[in-house]
Amino acid sequence: MDNREILVDIKNLRTFFYTEDGVVPAVDGIDLTIHRGEVVGLVGESGCGKSVTALSIMRLIANPPGKIVGGEIFFHGEDLLKKSDDQMRLIRGDKISMIFQEPMTSLNPVYTIGDQISEAITLHQKIDSAEAKKRTIDMLHLVGIPEPERRFSQYPHEMSGGMRQRVMIAMALSCNPELLISDEATTALDVTIQAQILDLMRGLQKKLGMAVLIITHNLAVVAEMAETINIAYAGKIVESATAKEIFKSPRHDQRAIASHRGHGPVPLSHAQRLPF
Amino acid sequence: MRNFLVRRLLLIVPMIVAISLIIFILLTLQGDPFHQLLMNPHVRPEDVQILMHNWNWDKPLPIRYFNWLKEFVVSTFAPRAGNGWGFSLLAPGTNARALILQKLPLTLALSGGSILLSIIIAVPIGIFSALHQYGFGDNVGTFFAFFGMSMPSFWFGIMLIIIFGLKLHWFPISGMHSDMLPAGGQLVDFYAAPWLARLVNRAWYMALPVSVLSLLGVGGWMRYTRSSMLEVVRQDYVRTARAKGAPESVVIRKHALRNALIPIITLVGLTLPGIVGGAMITEQVFALDGMGRLTLQAVLGNDMFVAMAILMIDSLLVLFGSLLADILYAVADPRVRYS
Known part of the structure; x- marks a missing residue:
């Protein structure tokens, strides 16, 4: 067992979407533990609730139609779901940050990437704009963007997808978060x-x-990086073990299927309707 | 950008030549003012002959057209007392340019004021509606938008005149300003009053017609803003702004609104001809002497040179307005680069 301090402890999280076609239990009782400094994988097929779990941790579920209807998300022992919007805002981007799947659309097209990263810094730290610019250039350097001084004043459309995802990573890491959520960042x-x-x-x-x-549907991605792997299926965690164990002795057939090429199970028997 | 501008400006030249030809042919088809003058018992036929000769109307059509176009260009770029886009039949002794310049200030105030007012009212309502989609406020806003868009301006104008003019006596029902204004304890002539008193008086007279035109405009601008904003708030970069911990007001104002306003800003360029063109119906209802009324009178009264000059200006403004829209688009959106 891991004897590092527990950073995030999700207990019985339930996030439902109230659509015109009925209630969709996208996340239906997920338990997940992340220790300080640990790399955790969350794997599953499309629609199993991985991304919704991540957005629930960030409290970024669009309401309506989505709503966190139950459970607890402990971060340093405090329940994020009980925090006010303002308290949550101070955590977002500072202690917990997130990288999204779509680098092409995740950056605001009308501001330079320098502006956008500096904004993330100045939102959480009391520093002047010159200092923020210096920090931003350091971050761009850190994520391997060549000529960061010149790139600072470029707009997102002047960069490739890979470069933009590096910018997103720089933005996410600019305040030294304790938890980074990567939602299909490479897909x-x-x-x-x-x-x-x-x-x-x-x-x-x-x-x-x-x-x-790390949230992904690609087992190869987590196999290389994650210490612990959680497998989600139809809104629940069906298996949780170290990376080694999972690949040595698969217990849930979904992973066996996912690790081969082929069709995943259709979870219609569990959730009546999946409108997305 | 400079190449783009030069190319567009050069393209305007052949376009305006084609437009001027169409305007000339259409308006001379309905008869020329000289024959109308011949029927006037107070005008001697010899004078009409001299006038026709001066305006080359005794020559074939292509020469008439060419001379009129030359006159238009010369008196636009080298205005002198002697020229001015042709003479006016209905206002003898004056020319088209003098007439238009005389009507223009009122129309600029009326149309410019109402477009400004409708944008100022409509954009915040549109944003609110988008952020509370299908909520109570959105439904109320949408109701009034469609109400304004479907309201005939003459009927709404008459209703305002009846309610606020005749019943309540809050606003004057027609005209542009009072004849006399109180200044220093006594009544003085309007033009002798201090500028502030004149401005307030004019605004008071403009209140009802500007309200009519604004109500017509608010609906469109509000719906544009609403749909533009609805599209933007669902974008990934708005979620990114929330994810970095920006307060909701910054997310909306800085990240969403800036993007949502791009199409609105470009539409502003396209309103340019409307600002100068005037509002024919509303000016008529409120007995305002502006460009809309002048256009109507010139076309109905066969005041050919005045009508042609107004149509030329309107066409030029349409061309320059769309150019302005393109320029504004490039200014507002860094992704747009012309070469």
Whole structure:
């Protein structure tokens, strides 16, 4: 067992979506533990509730239609679900930050990338704009963007997808978060760029020591990076073990299927309707 | 950007030539003012002959057209007392340019004021509606938007005149300003009053017509803002802004609104011809002497040179308005670069 301090402890999280076609229990009782500095994988097929879990931790579920209907998310022993919007805002981007799947659309097209990263810094730290600019350039350097001074004043459309995802990582790490959530961060990139971004994230995790929650449907991604792997299926965690155990003795057939090529099970027997 | 501008400006030249030809042919088809003058018993036929000769109307059509276009260009770029886009039949002794310049200030105040007012009212309502989609406020806003868009301006104008003019006596029902204004304890002539008193008086007279035109405009601008904002608040970068911990007000104002306003800003360029063109119906209802009324009178009264000059200006403004829209688009959106 892990004897590091527990950073995040999710207990029986339930997030439902209230659509015109009925209630969709996207997350239906997920339990998940992340220790300080640990890399945790959350794997599962599309629609199993991985991303909704991440957005629930950030409290970014769009309401309506979504709502966290039950459970607890302890962060340093305090329940995030009981925090006010303002308290949560101070945690977001500072203690917990997140990288999204779509690097092409996740950056605001009308502001320079420098502005956008500096904003994340000045929102949480009392520093002047010159200092923020210096920090931003350091961050761009850290994520391996060449000529960071010049890139600082470029707009997102002047960069490739891989570069933009590096910018997103720089933004997410700019306040030294204790937890980084990577929601399919490499899925939209082509394979060589995927490998570069994963290498970068692994290197930064070793260097900065933050905990990382990697959400993906690609077992190969977590196999390399994660210490613990959780497998989600139809809104629940069906298996949780160290990476070694999981690949040595698969218990749930979904993983056996997922690790081969083929069709995943259709969870219609559990949730009546999946409108997305 | 400079190449783009030069190319667009050069393209305007052949376009305006084609437009001027169409305007000239259409308006001369309905008869020329000289023959109308011949029927006037107070005008001697010899004078009409001289006038026709001066305006080359005794020559074939292509020469008439060419001379009119030359006159238009020359008196636009080199205005002198002697020229001015052609003479006016309905206001003898004056020319089209003098007439238009005389009507323009009122129309600029009326149309410019109402467009400004409708944008100021509509944009916040549109944003609110988008952020509370299908809520009570959104439904009320949408109801009034459609109410304004479907309201005939002449009927709404008459209703305002009846309610606020005749029944309540809050606002004057027609005209542009009072004849006399109180100044220093006594009544003085309008033009002798201090500028502030004149401005307040004019605003008081403009209140009802500007309200009519604004109500017509608010609906459109509000719906544009609402749909633009609805599209933007669902974008991934708005979620990114929330994820970095920005307060909701910053998320909306800085990240969403800036993007949502891009299409609105470009639409502003396209309102340019409307600001100068005037509001024919509303000016008529409120007996205002502006461009809309002048256009109507010139076209109905066969005041050919005045009508042609107004149509030329409107066409030029449409062309320059769409150019302005393109420029504003590039200014507002860094992704847009012309080359």
